[in-house]
Amino acid sequence: MKTEKIIWGLIFIFVGTVFMLDNFNVINFYWGSVWRFWPIIFILIGANMLLSRFANNTTGPIAAATITVLVLVFIGYQGSIPREDRGWLHFKFNESRRDKNVNWSNASVFTEPYTGSKSATLNIQGSATGYELKDTTSMLFQADVNESTGGYSLEKTVLDSVDVLNFRKRDKNGRGLKMDDIETNDTRLRLNSNPIWDITVEMGAGETNFNLENFKVRNLRFEGGAASFQAKVGTKLPLTEITVETGVASVEIEVPKESGTRIVVDSGLSSKDFSGFSKQADGTYKSSNYDSAANKVNINLKGGLSSFEVRKY
Template sequence: MKTDKIFWGIIFVFIGGVFLLENFNIIDFSWGYVWRFWPLLLIITGINIVFSKSNSKVGLISIISITVISLAIITYQGIKDGKENHVNSRWSFPDDNDNWDDSDSSAGVNNITNYSEDLDAKIKIATLNIYGGASTFEIENGDEQLFNARVKESKMRYFLKKTDTDSSAVLEFRSKNRNGSFNFKDDEYGKVKMQINALPVWDVNLKMGAGKADFDFSQNKVRNISLKGGAAEFDIKLGNLYNDVNLSAETGLADVNVKIPETAGCKIFVSSGLSSKSFKNFIKMKDGSYETSNFKTANQKIHLTLKGGLSNFEVNRY
């Protein structure tokens, strides 16, 4: 048997096994951690190429051993990192605003930095563009300000810029290294918790290399959401406060979970290579798309466009 077939077989079994265990909540795996090991994946791929023409048992045993050991290391570190981020990401905003600064940022204790923009009553539409490295991002509903962010940083700092045009505002929230250069491939995790105001209609765009995103839009009017990531995990919860919602996700190696209201009509367009998908209570249409039974009659319509190379897509109703 050729070693290249064995190599890719082990890789697919590994990825499929991790996705399966995650789906049953047996493990919490950090796909963002895989990003740090991309040189190791190149090494074992190169070794596989070297031994691919060899029929010797030594070559076969070598490629199997190296691949299994490498994946075991990635699995151990990925599960460990997933547990740490699961625990550490559950920090909350203070009840008062005494520690917040109205300027773009203010340094806090324990490497915590606050960013905020005041709410202007004339703002009806707001766009939030997020460019991040290997980070954990959370979004939830806020009350008083247009935008709040609390960042637990490592090597990265963030830059917040606001541009107003009539009744619209564009917020750019971008990571940069301590040396001042912008970067969204940093391998050191930052933890970012954001709040957006419930009054404007929002467009939210996220681009990151690796990491996690947990966005709860159930209390916000959100019309467009764009997600782009390499090795990432996305958990998105949509509400029923806006009647025409569009969400697109373009991923490499990712786990994408979207929750939609039971009353909403939803249509899914999916384009994937070796990705898995779970669309419970959706009907597959002749054009390859998926629809809820109430899509044509529902007042609220949600359009999902999902693209991935080797990803897991799941859409659930609540």
């Protein structure tokens, strides 16, 4: 038996069991407590290579299983302990953060004036942050940041008459975010409702809650690791494209019932909940009015161990 099959089999069983027990509130597992131990993956890969090369058919699988079990026990123990200084990253983001009363009086404010542009691109980069977007502004862009660590930068360029905004999280020394700097940052975003928006969010761990009913969103792209992504889109444009690529994440998307919606999913071991959508022969999902609807939403989902839900409102 190949040792890599044993290693990955045990990992999948462990992660799946943790997700199930956590979702049913049997245990509380804090992914933020184990995030900094990600180099263990390289240890397991290296052990697999050595055992495959030098161990015989009997001792190799036994040694691989023993090492993997010890590592998973260590991860399980660490994940059961909330980190008090950085412990917000429990996978039930929504419950924990809705109960949190954020004080915005000392927030840092980032703004970019609106100059009448018809199209705009917003690129967001930053981990360990809760992003909320629902309100409009007379500015092109506004962000109120309740910072616990590091800082943000806002840069604007113009490319082919399109305003391009780059909103990035930085560490205390002005460099990119370090994995060990994970602390709570709450960010409240506002956009101007006049331009047509292309929005991209890249984060390792965090929460994104976007209500985009009042905005003309042409493209919405989310790339995340251990993250929670919620988005609600409207009918301001004939076509909205949504692309989500995640590792271990919870993804919830709301679409108008009058919009025709098509879902393409490549999810491996992810769970799917597409109630009200019919599965097609090619493996995609569609709403019954997809071909006839004046407004359409195309959703592309890709994830490893994630939870995908698309529902109508």
